Amino acid sequence: MITTAWWASEDFWRKATIWITAFMVVVLIVLTYDSLSQISAGTERVPAYSAINNRIYYRQDKSRNMPVPVIGDPAPLFGKILSETEAEALVEKGKITTQAKNCMGCHTILGNGAYFAPDLTKAWLDPAWGSEGTREQLMMRFLLDPPANSRGYGSKRRMPNLGITEEEARGIIAFLKWMSTIDTNGFPRNFTPIAQEGDR
Amino acid sequence: MKLGVLDSSNLTGGQQLAVKYYTVAVVLFGAQILFGLFAGLQFLAPEFGYNVLDFSVNRMVHVNAMIVWMLYGFIGAIYWLVEEEAGTELVGLKLGNLAFWVLTAAVTVVVLVYLFVQTGPGEIESIWFINEGREYIEAPRWADIGIVVCLLVFFYNVAATFMKGKWSGISGVLVFDLVAVAGLYLAGMFYTTNVSVEQYWWWWVIHLWVEATWEVLIGCIMAWGLIKTLGASRKIVTTWLYIEVALMLGAGILGLGHHYFWIGTPEYWFTVGGFFSALEPVPLVAMVVHAVYDSGVHRFKNTNHPALAWLIAHAFGNFFGAGVFGFMHTLPQVNLYTHGTQWSSSHGHFAFFGAYATINIAMFYIALQKWRGNVYMSAGLADNGWKWKWALGLLNMGVVGMTMALLVSGYEQAFVERALGGSTWAAYFAAQNSVWFIQGMLWREIFGLMTAAGFGLLVWDLVTIGRTETRSMLIPAEAAKAAA
Numbered sequence: 219m220i221t222t223a224w225w226a227s228e229d230f231w232r233k234a235t236i237w238i239t240a241f242m243v244v245v246l247i248v249l250t251y252d253s254l255s256q257i258s259a260g261t262e263r264v265p266a267y268s269a270i271n272n273r274i275y276y277r278q279d280k281s282r283n284m285p286v287p288v289i290g291d292p293a294p295l296f297g298k299i300l301s302e303t304e305a306e307a308l309v310e311k312g313k314i315t316t317q318a319k320n321c322m323g324c325h326t327i328l329g330n331g332a333y334f335a336p337d338l339t340k341a342w343l344d345p346a347w348g349s350e351g352t353r354e355q356l357m358m359r360f361l362l363d364p365p366a367n368s369r370g371y372g373s374k375r376r377m378p379n380l381g382i383t384e385e386e387a388r389g390i391i392a393f394l395k396w397m398s399t400i401d402t403n404g405f406p407r408n409f410t411p412i413a414q415e416g417d418r
Numbered sequence: 419m420k421l422g423v424l425d426s427s428n429l430t431g432g433q434q435l436a437v438k439y440y441t442v443a444v445v446l447f448g449a450q451i452l453f454g455l456f457a458g459l460q461f462l463a464p465e466f467g468y469n470v471l472d473f474s475v476n477r478m479v480h481v482n483a484m485i486v487w488m489l490y491g492f493i494g495a496i497y498w499l500v501e502e503e504a505g506t507e508l509v510g511l512k513l514g515n516l517a518f519w520v521l522t523a524a525v526t527v528v529v530l531v532y533l534f535v536q537t538g539p540g541e542i543e544s545i546w547f548i549n550e551g552r553e554y555i556e557a558p559r560w561a562d563i564g565i566v567v568c569l570l571v572f573f574y575n576v577a578a579t580f581m582k583g584k585w586s587g588i589s590g591v592l593v594f595d596l597v598a599v600a601g602l603y604l605a606g607m608f609y610t611t612n613v614s615v616e617q618y619w620w621w622w623v624i625h626l627w628v629e630a631t632w633e634v635l636i637g638c639i640m641a642w643g644l645i646k647t648l649g650a651s652r653k654i655v656t657t658w659l660y661i662e663v664a665l666m667l668g669a670g671i672l673g674l675g676h677h678y679f680w681i682g683t684p685e686y687w688f689t690v691g692g693f694f695s696a697l698e699p700v701p702l703v704a705m706v707v708h709a710v711y712d713s714g715v716h717r718f719k720n721t722n723h724p725a726l727a728w729l730i731a732h733a734f735g736n737f738f739g740a741g742v743f744g745f746m747h748t749l750p751q752v753n754l755y756t757h758g759t760q761w762s763s764s765h766g767h768f769a770f771f772g773a774y775a776t777i778n779i780a781m782f783y784i785a786l787q788k789w790r791g792n793v794y795m796s797a798g799l800a801d802n803g804w805k806w807k808w809a810l811g812l813l814n815m816g817v818v819g820m821t822m823a824l825l826v827s828g829y830e831q832a833f834v835e836r837a838l839g840g841s842t843w844a845a846y847f848a849a850q851n852s853v854w855f856i857q858g859m860l861w862r863e864i865f866g867l868m869t870a871a872g873f874g875l876l877v878w879d880l881v882t883i884g885r886t887e888t889r890s891m892l893i894p895a896e897a898a899k900a901a902a
């Protein structure tokens with residue numbers, strides 16, 4: 219009679235499946251608790267929404283061998299220092315707008331989404347906005363009427379007019395500024411930020 | 419009952435419901451391809467559909483149609499096999515039918531809103547009623563709730579049927595897995611301003627679906643399919659299923675970490691995600707070995723040739739599309755440059771098609787065979803079965819061609835935009851405007867048309883196969899004997 223070795227038996231593998239799955243789920247839950255505590259707004263990795271009151275740099279960190287965001291001196295968005303609650307409300311407005319207009323249907327955000335348009339993770343720091351002095355205004359103008367302010371760099375691809383209101387655009391800009399403070403472990407690498415006061 | 423005629427009295431109650439799900443699945447598959455072609459064309463001719471059917475709209479319909487048709491296919495497959503596996507009639511068939519119509523009505527409304535309303539103002543109501551703006555699960559919140567309710571009805575049908583009838587290894591795994599599939603969907607159903615937290619949970623839905631629970635689900639369907647089309651031994655198939663599930667969940671659950679490199683999450687995910695996701699191809703190898711070995715043992719003599727061919731396409735597609743093409747960019751050192759480029763799209767197309775479209779198509783053929791009164795579908799079909807063979811060839815070559823074209827564009831984008839340019843607005847377009855990138859986009863569209871042709875032929879074959887057949891299906895045991 220042929221007997222089945224223990225390692226080929228149905229019973230062994232059923233038990234193995236249950237134990238392996240349960241173990242992995244437990245590890246994932248533990249890591250999730252830890253990760254969520256490290257990425258809630260107001261932590262080192264994901265700064266508070268009021269970070270939009272300050273200048274944001276993107277600098278090479280020698281010990282980690284990757285570029286990281288650095289929060290600098292006050293540089294209020296639209297010339298006004300906001301409280302934590304006000305800042306959160308503004309960023310929230312922008313975040314909801316990015317979902318309602320499905321920006322991720324063309325762009326990537328933190329590298330996820332669609333590949334039809336540039337990544338928005340560090341859009342706030344993009345050198346294409348010229349200088350600190352012109353940035354807010356150019357971003358506002360662009361969002362209110364993207365085709366009229368199109369760049370394309372030789373491509374015919376343009377962002378359509380999505381009917382973004384001025385209030386929504388402020389929110390979006392706040393959201394983009396806040397997002398640029400997130401420590402993304404060096405993604406995107408080699409990014410050349412816009413020239414800002416205090417640059418070395 | 420006449421051989422070759424579509425007659426619902428050939429089917430059990432659950433199977434009649436299954437073919438309804440399959441019909442909608444095929445329609446949505448067609449929509450997926452159509453809107454994919456629109457979106458692909460916009461890379462080459464950005465003026466196409468500008469301001470009317472913008473890229474974001476086409477893409478949203480493209481990927482949502484895919485998710486929904488695949489879920490419809492899976493639900494159909496389970497309704498198809500549940501009664502046979504449980505050895506009893508479906509419990510709550512009326513309710514199941516109602517859920518089908520409610521779900522289908524909801525899907526129709528969602529698609530119409532996508533196409534005609536498209537976007538909303540920056541208010542939370544837009545997320546409730548228009549779209550959530552979150553890739554793959556854009557469906558507005560009201561529809562999310564509807565989907566969950568319908569899934570609960572489906573789950574009740576399946577679990578209650580097994581409870582009334584008998585359990586097996588396959589059904590045990592299946593029911594546990596369905597709980598996980600539905601439960602994970604809940605992780606994608608809330609709003610948060612913190613984009614890192616949002617993406618953390620978003621990946622729970624996407625990754626833990628496609629690289630854990632969906633793989634287990636198709637493992638169950640495959641196990642049943644091998645018993646069904648080849649007459650493989652249940653004991654061996656069940657043991658293999660456990661092995662596959664142990665390996666898949668052992669690697670795939672923590673493999674989730676390969677999406678946590680750059681979204682703000684801590685650095686330990688480099689190690690956890692890199693290590694476990696690198697192991698994910700292992701179960702996929704086991705699945706290929708299993709399927710091909712079983713087919714070989716039975717000398718490929720089987721009761722349904724198109725279905726077996728698609729099952730084999732599934733085994734290889736899953737291995738290459740998910741396993742090989744996934745592995746290529748899963749280590750953080752590589753992913754830093756490829757993340758969010760056409761490289762991801764290359765892998766995404768190959769994996770979704772290779773792993774999930776294929777096995778659904780196999781199940782369509784199995785369903786049609788019985789629907790037409792257990793008609794003959796082995797070697798030597800009318801017209802030499804050219805339609806299913808060409809559909810198989812065109813669809814697979816089309817998708818593999820698209821995958822390779824996207825890979826070329828992906829390389830170009832990773833080098834020019836990411837490695838050299840550092841992902842600025844200007845660097846993005848430097849890559850998009852480069853000749854090789856554009857050539858890749860062109861070839862993707864050409865192979866997309868080939869895919870579309872394969873789809874057309876597939877539909878034609880599905881509605882005609884077996885219609886003029888006079889022979890009856892071989893019994894699996896006889897097919898096996900004929901092989902010996």
Ligand code: HEM
Nearest residue numbers: 628676695698740744745747748757758762766769770773
């Ligand atoms: C059938 C199984 C699979 C399917 C359907 C699938 C599908 C996808 C899709 C559609 C994406 C793009 C997600 C997005 O829109 O951002 C993706 C991303 C990814 N997949 Fe898979 N995948 C599968 C299995 C695997 C496996 C086994 C691996 C690794 C060995 C893998 C590695 C990755 C990685 C690293 C990414 C991230 C790409 C990026 O950084 O942009 N996948 N997958």
Ligand code: HEM
Nearest residue numbers: 332333334451454455457458762763766767770771866869
């Ligand atoms: C028939 C021709 C097809 C064409 C022309 C096409 C085209 C496209 C385009 C243009 C995108 C957007 C990519 C981007 O953001 O740059 C896309 C995304 C996607 N398509 Fe297709 N597609 C086709 C068929 C399919 C098929 C058959 C499947 C799978 C069964 C599929 C699965 C996907 C997935 C998973 C994504 C998201 C990829 C990601 O985010 O990384 N497509 N497709």
Ligand SMILES: [Fe+2]
Nearest residue numbers: 625629674676
């Ligand atoms: Fe994944």
